[in-house]
Amino acid sequence: MKPVIVAIDVDNQEQLTKILSNLGQPQDVFIKIGMELLYHAGPDLVKKLAKQGYQIFLDLKLHDIPNTVYQATKQLAQLGITYTTVHALGGSQMIQAAKDGLIAGTPAGHTVPKLLAVTELTSISDEVLRFEQNCALSMSEQVMSLAKTAKKSGADGVICSPLEVKELHQKIGDDFLYVTPGIRPKGSAKDDQSRVATPAQASEWGSTAIVVGRPITLATDPHAAYEAIKKEFN
Numbered sequence: 001m002k003p004v005i006v007a008i009d010v011d012n013q014e015q016l017t018k019i020l021s022n023l024g025q026p027q028d029v030f031i032k033i034g035m036e037l038l039y040h041a042g043p044d045l046v047k048k049l050a051k052q053g054y055q056i057f058l059d060l061k062l063h064d065i066p067n068t069v070y071q072a073t074k075q076l077a078q079l080g081i082t083y084t085t086v087h088a089l090g091g092s093q094m095i096q097a098a099k100d101g102l103i104a105g106t107p108a109g110h111t112v113p114k115l116l117a118v119t120e121l122t123s124i125s126d127e128v129l130r131f132e133q134n135c136a137l138s139m140s141e142q143v144m145s146l147a148k149t150a151k152k153s154g155a156d157g158v159i160c161s162p163l164e165v166k167e168l169h170q171k172i173g174d175d176f177l178y179v180t181p182g183i184r185p186k187g188s189a190k191d192d193q194s195r196v197a198t199p200a201q202a203s204e205w206g207s208t209a210i211v212v213g214r215p216i217t218l219a220t221d222p223h224a225a226y227e228a229i230k231k232e233f234n
């Protein structure tokens with residue numbers, strides 16, 4: 001079963017508990033914790049959820065000088081997480097430092113968390129890429145370029161839109177993780193996302209895992225929404 005990673009973008013324990021109660025047994029559930037919840041509750045909550053059996057994608061999108069990122073990922077590696085993120089725009093040395101920090105910080109006998117490099121955020125449109133980031137490449141060229149840098153620098157995969165995954169598989173290979181947010185079931189609101197696709201499209205184009213937040217957490221029936229998205233993706 002390919003993972004549907006649920007983004008728990010909340011800032012309090014009560015909402016967290018309520019969402020988790022809709023998802024199932026911890027061992028069967030993959031959640032994404034981002035800045036909002038981490039800054040509210042701290043790393044002990046991450047450790048606690050990992051101990052309960054949840055697989056955790058800790059999405060902090062680090063982007064700093066290599067030494068700072070190394071020291072940060074060395075700490076993150078001690079939390080029992082499965083995935084974490086850096087921005088690929090931080091460059092090859094920073095990505096390599098992030099990976100080294102994860103390896104150095106992982107306690108003996110434990111699995112090193114996988115490092116995912118964010119290419120272009122799924123909220124970024126072609127227009128923003130061209131006129132605000134002043135990038136001369138098309139979106140697909142820019143994502144490809146960042147993914148190549150990520151792979152050669154030791155990342156285990158990338159974060160991108162499902163729209164880019166098919167070409168990435170062809171040119172970067174199948175031995176790399178393609179984790180895709182920007183998922184919107186047919187008929188649901190785009191919110192602040194730009195490069196979106198349905199769970200079925202993400203599956204068809206080869207996403208390794210999808211990340212889904214509001215279409216599940218804000219649904220009238222979050223359990224039914226989660227089950228429907230799992231079914232559509234698998």
Ligand SMILES: O=c1ccn([C@@H]2O[C@H](COP(=O)(O)O)[C@@H](O)[C@H]2O)c(=O)[nH]1
Pocket residue numbers: 007009032034059118120121122123159160181182183191193211212213214215
């Ligand atoms: O490019 C990116 C990188 C990360 N995200 C994160 O995924 C979820 C998506 O939430 P939705 O409510 O399904 O839009 C969110 O936590 C983002 O921080 C992303 O959307 N795009």
